[in-house]
Amino acid sequence: MKKTILFGAVIAMISATAAFADMQQVRMGTEGAYPPYNFINDNGEIDGFEREVGDRICELAELECTWVKNDWDSIIPNLVSGNYDTIVAGMSITDERDQVIDFSQEYFPPDPSAFVGLKGASDDAINGVVAAQTATIQASYVASSDATVVEFATPDETVAAVRSGEADAVLADAGYLETIVAESNGELIFVGERVAIGGGIGIGVRESDSDLQAKLNAAIDTMKADGTLNALIEKWFEGREGPY
Amino acid sequence: MEFCAEPAALEGAKWWLCYLSTPKHQEFYFSFLTVLALIFLVAPITLLLGFGGALARRSSFLPLKWFGQIYTSMVRGVPDIVFFMFVPIAMDQGLEYVRHRILCPEMTGPVYQGNDFVVCTVAKLPLSISPQWVHETYGFFLAVIAFSIVFGAFAANTLDGALNAVPHNQLETGRAYGMTNRQVFRRIQLPQMWGYALPGLSNLWMILVKATPLLFLLSVEDVVYWARELGSSKSSIFDYPHPDWRIWYFAALLVFYLLLTWFSEKAFTRFRNWFSRGQNSHTGQIVLEAG
Structure with missing residues (x-):
């Protein structure tokens, strides 16, 4: 009986995958403790500048995104082992990190x-x-x-x-x-x-995930071109001007 | 609550009522249940694993004996933190690897690509499309398994020692009465073993209760995670800004853990009295005199 249930669950999961196949599923990893970049609001949801940027990117790149919390210490190991697909956590692009993971282009300029x-x-x-x-x-x-x-x-x-x-x-x-x-x-x-240390902030992706990286880059390009990224920076960081 | 719609305008008791009932606080309250669920799930599994481990160690069948000895000595020797990092990740990747080979036979490339562990989408556990609660439950059960394996090894050692502590002449007497080895074990050794095992097991239980903050290493959001998150100072970007209140949240945890310890002590006193009935031991005499 148990086996039937388990088997049924597996079948259900596989067919669910098929139903969603047209929309790529992306899990967005963030820290949730770095306002205003990302934080857990009083409703217990992930909120902040990066939440809004991320949601907009997913919309533009036609990705189905879910947000996941992970503590900062293990945020890169959990990306490479596949627990989620991106890091959107105020992570500066550095050479050291670039050896382990890849980054999208920056969505926030180098910040002193x-x-x-x-x-x-x-x-x-x-x-x-x-x-x-x-x-x-x-x-x-x-x-x-x-x-x-x-x-x-x-x-x-x-x-x-x-x-x-x-x-x-x-x-x-x-x-x-x-x-x-x-x-x-x-x-x-x-x-x-x-x-001034470090580069701008980019989205971290696995090195083997160049498809996703390209999609994210294209979406960030669009946001830079139409001014929505600037507007979000001005909204969340008081007194800053959008640099793009 | 309706009057919580504008937190900035609230004062006094209403502010507190609204603050303490935010969805974020509800997650904090729920995490107490997570911790309780963990220890009450782990305890019986630990006991079973411990019992199996102890019997394996005492087995006359050599491979089983070796297995029991390797299990108890190896697991007890590895630092808990290393174990809690390693077991869930290894288990998760092992399961995903097997699923990858079965579900995606057409993908023959390596699973480890540089730093990346890459399996096909349908082999993921849980699947990327599964709702977040499935991911959290999955993590919770990995935690239960990791905790059980670690504490099971300690329990095996305790139970093995307790089985040895039952006076040998009683077992001899049983055999002299014509009981088989199995009957001696079931009727004489097993019932008396508990009295000897109980102090060791109660230690294990208390250590388990205190070990639950390690849950956060396994990405399960436990009481300590939420206490720190809620207590940290909140700027006006939040609905309910406040300075650093961690000390109050940790004080609440202190009360929780003290209560848990107090109830555990009570329960263990009861167990001890129960298992000491009719025993020629100090507690046994006290129970006898108390009638």
């Missing part, structure tokens, strides 16, 4: 990284203990500078470390820190100079 410290912190803070998220371009930047790096699994914990005094400063994408500093009632301030 900024240091944030507590009120009254001097510019020297950036040479002290600096918090950064694990496996980010910022973490490797701090590690190769004179400062001491402390790594955290989520972006929020890096800022919390500064608030609690565990770290002198945090280094992260300016786009992420701007809202946090603006809403901290003066508790947090930008320190030091901004640094």
Whole structure:
């Protein structure tokens, strides 16, 4: 009996595949902890700049997309082992990552990284203990500078470390820190100079998936040409102008 | 609730009511059930695997004995984190590989292409088109299997020790009465074994209860994941902005785990009394005197 049920389920799954065959299924992996790029809103749904960009890309490329949450640490391993098909998680295009996965063209321009410290912190803070998220371009930047790096699994914990005094400063994408500093009632301030590290942000795909990569590139081209991408950047990042 | 439509205008008790009932919080509450479901599913499977492992180790059939010994010593020796990373991924890829070979015989290319593990669309587990809850349930069951295998190895060792601890002369007496080995095992060794196994098993249970945050390694969103996510500071991009509240969420987890420990202790005291009845042991005497 059990076998029949299992067999039936397999048949149902296969025929369901056939029914959807005309629309390619794509699972979009994201972190869901990096507002305004991507975050989990109060309805428990994935929301943010990248959600809107991703949904529009899927529409243009005629893909049937589902969003999947995965923590940042294992986001690349789970892509290459096939748990989802894309990474849309504010991931800068770097040579190091490019050796493991491929990227679409950028959908967000290179964004300088900024240091944030507590009120009254001097510019020297950036040479002290600096918090950064694990496996980010910022973490490797701090590690190769004179400062001491402390790594955290989520972006929020890096800022919390500064608030609690565990770290002198945090280094992260300016786009992420701007809202946090603006809403901290003066508790947090930008320190030091901004640094340009990493390229723009692109969608990560498996190296064997060049078909999908081409489709994504074409859709991003369209969005750049018709101004919708600029509009989304201006909507989610206050005071920024669309660069495309 | 209707008055929750405009969170920014809410104050006091209403704000709290709305905040604590957001769909995101409901997922947090649901994750408590996930954790409970996990431990109550894993416990009986662990016991079965442990029992099988213990019997295998004691078997006179050599390959089975070796299997039992390799299982208990190898699994206990590998760090949990490595195991929880490896088993579900290996199991998932193994199943997908088999399905790939059966369902897509026309694709003869390698499955590993550089860093990529690529199987045909219909061989995916679960299929890409399956709704998200299927993916989550699948991950949950991989977690159940991984947990059971690990804790089963520990349970096997405990049960093996407990079986050895039953006084030998009692077994001899059974045989002298003309019982077969099987009858001796069922009537004398097995019923008395539990009293010896219980302290070890209760330790295992408590470790299992505390090990559930490892679920997040397997992409199952457990209570610790949600506590951290909900407690982290929220800017005005969210409907209910607040500063870093993780300490309160973790305090709630503390209460949850303490309650779970308290109930477990109660249950284990009962078990102990039950298995000690009629035993010539300290607890057995106390139970006897209490009538």
